[in-house]
Amino acid sequence: MEEAQELLHCSACLTRIDGRAMKAGDKYWHDEHFLCSVCGIRLKDTKVYLKNQELFCENDYKKFVPRCASCSGFILKDCIRAMNQTFHPEHFHCFSCQTPFKDGEGFHEFKNSPYCKNCYIERACEKCHGCCRPITDTAMKAMNNSWHGACFRCKECGVSFEGKKNFYSVEGEAVCGECIGTIE
Template structure:
């Protein structure tokens, strides 16, 4: 078959061309079958001349059988003429065995290949050398790619560092170069409310050297918000005025209001002076002179009438 013969010729010429010491011109190969009748000087039977003779004879025989042995250009790799099978790629011609991966030298033939800076690469080496790598598994990314935190990731490998869940429409938060979902980020890194110890994610109140959710900054006793933002500090906790004084024992036993001025202490209790009165006649007990009965103060007159 002509095609088989062409392939055999190409293979033979390529094999023989590796042993030639000097290239011969295309015109000399095309006319190699025309032998001079009486050359002025018989050439020496060196290796190059022997190869030229063999190649010339083979070309003549192929031409007689109707097989075109005209060179199809010069191989981009070895720069020798191509007769027979040829690979055309990257705008150049190659011997099939010379069209190889620039990295591993594997023959590419009819395989898929990739180009980089004018050089061919097999698929494996191209992705290994040039494709972006996943920041999680360090493998080449061949399809879809996520770019975040100045790194590239397989989409399935871009997930929360803490819980391992992929991110939803809320996106992600970054800490020390690592991605976190919103819930874990706030749980791990957001300041905690001094009232409920939960993360503070929005507005907050700064008081008593702590941060508070606005709804958590209330009186620790009555759980009511502070009027006009005024509060009292007792052992690092906020209180309204009434419960602050109650904690400190400075509420008047008579009116249950804070004592801010003069104070009378009696029966382990405190009173405004005007509220320390006889429990029967309600007269103010002057100078603290009183009689006690059932934990109640009485003036001397009422005490004598009631209990003597």
Template structure:
């Protein structure tokens, strides 16, 4: 065999002329038996291999020794890696701590080192409105030693929103200046 420039193909490993089948990888030529995994030393068959620290590794050795480990199951991650909360995850193991829905590409909230979808986070951890009892996930009005949705902070008599900075209080409920 010869190279494109007319010279013989020389094995990158043993520096001998290659007769017969040639493995071309990393812009070099190899005898098929000499293009081998740096870990297990077995020839790398097929086109799939990984480079790491200047060496080549077969897919199983790379997965076993160099792939990130999933925080959820401990197994190597050989496909899409999700980096979140300072660790690596398989996409199907990065799930909400409440409903167990995959969080893959979407946003999440963290509580005590666990990820939660926004809905479960609101249900489990968000402050509750003193008016309606529902979670407050946006801006809140803080008054009367409680938190309120803006739409829930209403006059106890006329039910109109209390928007003035001064208001009266009756039975620990707000009263607008007109009803006071």
């Protein structure tokens, strides 16, 4: 019975390997045929990468394998492309709270970073001068500030100016027409 080693064949020259066999993936090579398929460097003592049955040194491998913008590791399986960058799926998460984006869940881009909906709203939306919460729909501009329509009210009677009503600025605060007569 032959020894298992004698059955090994070199993936490069296809002849039997009698001496030392180099292994990558489930393939074997002669020591002297264990070379980078691009630059020909011997891979014996360096990192070896295998793709489509071809051997690569790290330098050549990284030319066509995307790297994760988050951990800078090679992306060998699933790759997420977003914002002209590539990510491991598990490393594509909200820039602020680190929550990974689930499948099919959209992300929101702000200043070239991905954010979950909540963090995006927190960062990118204008804050209401009345209640200090983000304004996710149309902001109302008045008195050099932004407001939720419902938060912009008469300081005296609390009526909302949303829509139509005129207001008057009294010491930097909005007052409605009815109330203006009562203030002197």
